[in-house]
Amino acid sequence: MNARNGTESQAFGGAWTREKLSILQRYLDAYTTALKNQPFSLMYVDAFAGTGRVALPGKDREDLRELIRGSAAIALNIQDKRFDRLIFVEQDSDRCSELEGLKGTHSGQRVEIIRSDANQFLKSLQEDWREWRGVLFLDPFATEVEWETVRRISEFKALDTWILFPVGAIQRMLPTRRLPDEIDPAWAQRLTTVFGGDSWRELYGRSPQGTLFGDEEFGREPGSDGLLRIYKAQLANLFGSRLLEVSRPLRNSRNSVLFELLFCVGNDSPKAIGPAKRIAKHILDHL
Ligand SMILES: C[S@@+](CC[C@H](N)C(=O)[O-])C[C@H]1O[C@@H](n2cnc3c(N)ncnc32)[C@H](O)[C@@H]1O
8 A cells, every 4th residue: 555545545664653642642631621511512623634643654564554544533532522513624635535435434423524724724713713723743754844834823812732743754854964055945945934934944053173073074953853953943932831841753663763753732721721731741661
């Protein structure tokens, strides 16, 4: 099965995919239970929804695919308190058709399938946020999430958001032994869209002792710490204490970080921030 094939289920990932989906499931369970007696309607927004199924290499035999629930199916199957409304955004029409099939097997629930670019959808989303609270899952393939979208989400003050920040893809776009102006212009433009400006260029500079970048006098700070530090600092500026300081690197079988899973609370009242961060941190610490 092809990883980019929109039919059947999606095939990609490995242990880190299970990890991210387990974290999501635990949070959705805890979230709906915690807000069960609050006077809000609850929504789940899956902005990169996929198909509702993921085919992973088998735990025992890699050549045998194992089908597991994807994020959309996980959200539909949250039991204790169900979401009042689920919005699945997906750009690919075949995947939308699969989502329609999934919706058909959950006829008692209010499900909206929206074929759209996630950024466009989220930037134009308008709701009565006095009535609604919810969870948003941003699970792109790579660098699809724009900073402008994250900024917009922070203004809703209603959606607790899990973001997969594509550390691995960004690292590949940032050669260590060049100057920022030598980066492919299309990549540079993409990075500027993801970071909402040129902050990523701060990773490049002259080595103070001439050693930081190996033999080169100029270059990029090696590794992924720097780019994560910059992105987290920007999130902290935007979300303030709503950003959970702890995050989870998701690594492939060669131990390289593919994504960093980050969490921001939606609502800015201390009554919302404290419990949401405690739950998310507990899950990240124990899973
Ligand atoms: C990593 S997969 C999501 C997997 C899903 N969360 C799951 O657990 O099953 C990313 C999905 O985003 C879709 N996608 C890619 N770019 C998109 C965009 N700009 N807007 C909406 N969907 C997009 C892809 O077609 C793909 O199905």
